[in-house]
Amino acid sequence: MKTIAIHSYRGGTGKTNIALSMAECLARREKKVFLVDFDLRAPSLESFFEYKPSYFVNDFLTGRCDAKDVFVKAEGFNDGLFLGFASSEIREIKEAMREDKRKQMKILSRILNGKDLLKDEVDYLIVDTAPGLRYSSTNVILSSDLVLLVSTLDKSDLDGTKRMIEEIHEILDMPHFVIINKVPEGVSGEEVSKEVGDKLSQKMICTILCYCEVMSLRGRQTIFHQQPEHPFSRAIEEIVDKIS
Amino acid sequence: MKEDRVIETILEKMDRMLELEEETLRIISREGEKRELKPLDALTLLDLPDHLRKTAMVMNKLKEATAKEVADETERERSIESAYLNQLHREDYLLKRREGRKVIFYFPEE
Numbered sequence: 001m002k003t004i005a006i007h008s009y010r011g012g013t014g015k016t017n018i019a020l021s022m023a024e025c026l027a028r029r030e031k032k033v034f035l036v037d038f039d040l041r042a043p044s045l046e047s048f049f050e051y052k053p054s055y056f057v058n059d060f061l062t063g064r065c066d067a068k069d070v071f072v073k074a075e076g077f078n079d080g081l082f083l084g085f086a087s088s089e090i091r092e093i094k095e096a097m098r099e100d101k102r103k104q105m106k107i108l109s110r111i112l113n114g115k116d117l118l119k120d121e122v123d124y125l126i127v128d129t130a131p132g133l134r135y136s137s138t139n140v141i142l143s144s145d146l147v148l149l150v151s152t153l154d155k156s157d158l159d160g161t162k163r164m165i166e167e168i169h170e171i172l173d174m175p176h177f178v179i180i181n182k183v184p185e186g187v188s189g190e191e192v193s194k195e196v197g198d199k200l201s202q203k204m205i206c207t208i209l210c211y212c213e214v215m216s217l218r219g220r221q222t223i224f225h226q227q228p229e230h231p232f233s234r235a236i237e238e239i240v241d242k243i244s
Numbered sequence: 245m246k247e248d249r250v251i252e253t254i255l256e257k258m259d260r261m262l263e264l265e266e267e268t269l270r271i272i273s274r275e276g277e278k279r280e281l282k283p284l285d286a287l288t289l290l291d292l293p294d295h296l297r298k299t300a301m302v303m304n305k306l307k308e309a310t311a312k313e314v315a316d317e318t319e320r321e322r323s324i325e326s327a328y329l330n331q332l333h334r335e336d337y338l339l340k341r342r343e344g345r346k347v348i349f350y351f352p353e354e
Contacts, residue, residue, distance in 0.1 A: 101283040105304065108286055112305035138286040142301065168290065172297075 009160030
């Protein structure tokens with residue numbers, strides 16, 4: 001099983017859209033995939049579906065259920081796609097915001113043991129993390145085999161991504177790649193490389209343009225699911241080719 | 245096989261010597277019986293040197309283990325893991341106890 005964390009410095013970079021599209025792409029390639037929403041402060045995967053799960057990721061992390069109890073089979077998708085939702089109840093979000101070190105140590109232990117239980121069940125565990133450097137994202141990064149950092153061309157986003165790479169991923173010697181998303185139309189590849197800088201360019205595996213069609217779905221569906229031939233979908237295929 | 249056994253015995257004796265050294269140091273420095281353990285949470289792990297982080301991550305998963313059990317996970321030598329576990333113990337991240345010939349490193353039950 002390969003564990004891939006989808007991470008970013010800031011919110012709104014399109015992490016969830018990319019994570020869900022990648023998960024579907026791998027499932028289409030007959031892989032068994034478990035996509036988990038680990039943005040415990042602002043869950044967003046649920047907006048794409050209308051499920052009422054029996055158990056949330058929060059239940060697993062606090063020991064109220066096992067890792068497999070969180071599995072929800074994605075209907076209308078390929079057979080191999082399973083989802084894990086984070087609870088959007090304010091009580092649970094408040095609980096997730098507690099940054100008590102001993103509690104977070106227990107959570108990291110739950111994640112590491114949960115991964116062990118899943119290793120023979122799925123081929124890919126894709127984790128959509130919370131943006132920035134906080135416990136929920138760091139716990140996942142420490143437990144992953146590969147981190148995909150999604151950034152826009154926004155200067156603060158690029159600077160933050162670079163700092164995170166220098167201060168976390170390089171220190172951990174963690175394999176990582178960068179995806180530049182939402183690139184405005186008309187910006188050339190050369191301009192993107194210049195904006196992104198040498199450090200991030202070396203790790204960049206894909207640039208994705210900003211498509212109105214993606215925005216128009218307003219986080220209710222992915223363009224990958226709707227239009228497999230769309231340039232966004234082809235970019236996802238390209239990413240999956242490189243990481244699988 | 246006989247050589248392996250001899251090496252294993254030497255390593256066990258070295259572990260015991262290290263323990264005695266620690267106990268002596270503790271008595272000299274008049275440390276209290278109860279030691280407050282520092283948490284090994286994700287952000288603390290990030291600050292640890294690479295070699296200790298790997299051991300600490302495995303301990304975080306296993307909660308209680310011998311150096312051999314940790315070595316099986318990290319795929320490093322048992323003697324190396326024993327040294328790293330003892331270092332984590334000295335730095336108050338782990339507790340340890342002896343059960344016969346085995347030295348068990350652990351986090352306290354909460």
